[in-house]
Amino acid sequence: MKDHVRKYGPAAIGGRLRRLSESIDEDARRIYAEFGVSFEQRWVGVLYELVQDGPLSVGELAARLGITHVSVSQTRQSLERAGIITAEVDSSDARRRQLKLTVSGAKLVRQLKPLWQALDRAAVELNNEAQDVISALDRLDDALARRSQFDRIRDQLKQT
């Protein structure tokens, strides 16, 4: 089945990246469910950063995680509903929200520590077995940072 997709070569790179991420996300989801925890994958990065250096603003988290502020904003809303964090207006800048762990949030994080360690180790094992996919992703990131796919495609169109 998967072998059929390989015939497309680089043309299918976007789809293949997505499907791999779906697969890895789904497996993580199953593990949380088996651990008896209601948890959203997108919470991990936010929680990790808040544990390390909280409180942090929406924008700071977005920068640290390499995602848009909108994603962080949406994630913080679900985290608040779950009682894991609070998001209070910054006292020195009313535009800004300071996100920090609640007591029960910190408790959840402690509870999840062994699971996160297992997730980390499994990821390292997978990366090693696949002969350093992460470095390949770094290279892809760098190539896209140098020149967007939009510009590349447009230039190829001009040469047609």
Next chain:
Amino acid sequence: MKDHVRKYGPAAIGGRLRRLSESIDEDARRIYAEFGVSFEQRWVGVLYELVQDGPLSVGELAARLGITHVSVSQTRQSLERAGIITAEVDSSDARRRQLKLTVSGAKLVRQLKPLWQALDRAAVELNNEAQDVISALDRLDDALARRSQFDRIRDQLKQT
């Protein structure tokens, strides 16, 4: 910004795969928009297969593309609404739908041919510049096929 994400190493592989795919998809979307075509990325694989070997059933397309039948089913609905394909009940098996290009669908495909060629070439260029990401994805696919991330994580938990 992106450099911050790299500190997570393999632990962030799922998220990184997803974000790269979003980035590549978004750039393709912009190109279709600039080409003056209303087009959904998910249509490409279906159309490509129908051009090659149509008519095909939902299940056959799913197998060829390496995605679920549900995704194909949903994609075929949007393709039908756009008048690009028809999906008629197979005369020899009433469970099955035969998907094929309409006349205007075939015309759209012809119109898009140069764009698809440009997309292909840009993808090859990107893959070369990133020193063969596709092979890395092949290896990742193979590693996950050998052993799921779910099983890997669970085993790591047992060793804690």
Next chain:
DNA sequence: GAATAATATGTAGGCACCTACATATATGCA
């Protein structure tokens, strides 16, 4: 001080998939 520009975060809608569950049809076996 007022106007303009920059900054922080939010809402709305969309994307391309996924799993769980459901229904209809075809096949195989006793």
Next chain:
DNA sequence: TGCATATATGTAGGTGCCTACATATTATTC
């Protein structure tokens, strides 16, 4: 032939992001 099983496709809801647009606040300039 009837029933159990397998197969094909569909509906419903969800995932974790994204862009476009919006609003409020702060900073800068004149």
